[in-house]
Amino acid sequence: MYFPIVAGVFRRKVGEVKAVDDVSFDIFEGETLGLVGESGCGKSTVGRSILRLYDITAGEISIDGAAIGQISGSTLRRMRPAMQMVFQDPQASLNPRMTVASIISEPLEEHTSLSPEDKLDRVGSLMDSVGLNRDFMNRYPHEFSGGQRQRIGIARALALNPRFIVCDEPIAALDVSIQAQVINLLEDLQAELGLTYLFISHDLSMVRHLASRVAVMYLGKIVELAPRDTLYESPRHPYTQALLSAVPEPDPEREAHRERIILKGDVPSPANPPKGCTFCTRCPKVMDVCRTVPPAPSLLGDGHEVACHLYPSGSGLGNETGTNTEA
């Protein structure tokens, strides 16, 4: 996913931001893939590209074997019910002039031919399932608290019985106490409806709680992807190691002895990324080869994938079914 940079009087294209570059991964049915990384590394762009809220520059996305990377217009619109998104800002992502009932029922309006009573019934049962009082149906989003608004957002995403939901930092804008409620709700819904999640977050402990596999992004690329426990217990990529060392420890005894890996310098501009490995400018274990050759992802067994020259490429990657993206 490249975004053009335009400048000057005539708005000529002078370059491009490689927001997401050469990313390829699978999400298996019924699992939660956590996607973590620092601000601006392209997490949200990945989520939006998968749902085709952006037109991808190159590559392919497939859901259930159906390629959706290049389709558009009404073909894409007909695919929408299968894939939905829960947005980060529950206030801004709800139309302030629509009541809760019309927000939740609008997808039903577009994609189904239910009668008005059935629609209302469906809205009511959706509100029940996300723990909102049905009586609030005719209220406006601004009359709810942040957690309740996020529940509205989730109810809306569930309206069309999607199989795959991208959660784009759904808890980042909420209080910690409310975060737990929303996370539990997402877990319950997954168990009940067999949903598949792509859970984008920068909260490493929440991802550890929720995800079955975790992908770590840095500057538009996935640097490491592994099952949750493998990743948290034995991170291989130097960036993942640094990232995990930043997670605070609740036990003050252990917190005092926590060894932090402090990265020096700033993230390079995605408009002008380093030539070799994107992390070579800040990597504590940088080698000469890192500055010239971009590392290829290597499989370390047990579904653990790392893109780093410290771990030379081994066997090739198996291609599984599920959601696959390359943007």
Added chain:
Amino acid sequence: MLNYTIRRLLFTIPVLLFISFIVFLLLDLAPNDPTGNLPLTIPPDVRERIRQSLGLGEPIHVRYFLWCVQFFVNEPLNILEQWTGLQFGSGDRLRVQSWATRSPVVDLIVERMPQTLWVVGMSYVVGIIIAIPIGVISAYRQYSWFDQAGTFVSMVGFSVPTFFTGVLMIVVFSVHLDWFPSIYDTTHRVTDWQSFWFQVRQMIMPVSVLALFNAAQISRFMRASMLDNLSQDYVRTARAKGVREPVVLLVHVLRNSLIPVVTVIALGIPQVFGGAIITEQVFKVNGLGQLLIIGIQGADIPLVQTLTFIFAVLIVFFNLIADLLYGILDPRIRYE
């Protein structure tokens, strides 16, 4: 909302009284003379007697009080009598009279109102009808050739004064092409298709000159408001729902964008009643704007005072309407 409206209406009473007093003071301080337009052969002592007979000998607070009685008591009673046919008191009340024409000011206003409402009001409506689609398309296709052209036309409409565009249109369409009459005929009555067609032809030029000006303003507001809303998260939500693009644009974005634009439109309506003074002069439409100009030139203080005050009432009133509309359109705003 009802309580709020009543409270606001009550609050307008002192505001309007204050405005009327300020206007009265300003007119009194202005160095004009109701006898200034009379022939120079009239001797000074006769002029002085004319002034005395107009009541200018009284001190200012007495004159202001008398105007208040005439305007706030006598005129409303008079209107009530006309509407209901009832008789209040003797019916022999002093009305606000124009010094120049010796006829009641309210009658003059009622006479002039239709021309102004037709020409200026129509131009406002036409302006809005043109401006909203232009604003919507300009924002949706930002930086496209349509947007650039729209911006250019808005700049022209904004910056070129109506006395220039009006005269230009007269030169082109009346003098050279001879399509439309250059003078608006107020006595014209619409009786059949032919006279209707004549009415349309004589309205086209003044209406389009003013509509260009109005559309320039409103389309800019519309575009800015649309751009503001197009980048909001809820638009992305709507697209993610799989809503059709026209619905995204017209239901989600346009409805939210119209909130500030409707306010701007409501606030502009008093200007319609005020008439477009310059444009009415150019096309010789004898509407309210022209009446005001004549009144000012002839130092016709009761006429100017009453007209200015009515404009002030309309402005205050439409401000209230704009506030109430905001409350109706935007569910986030509630008045207590």
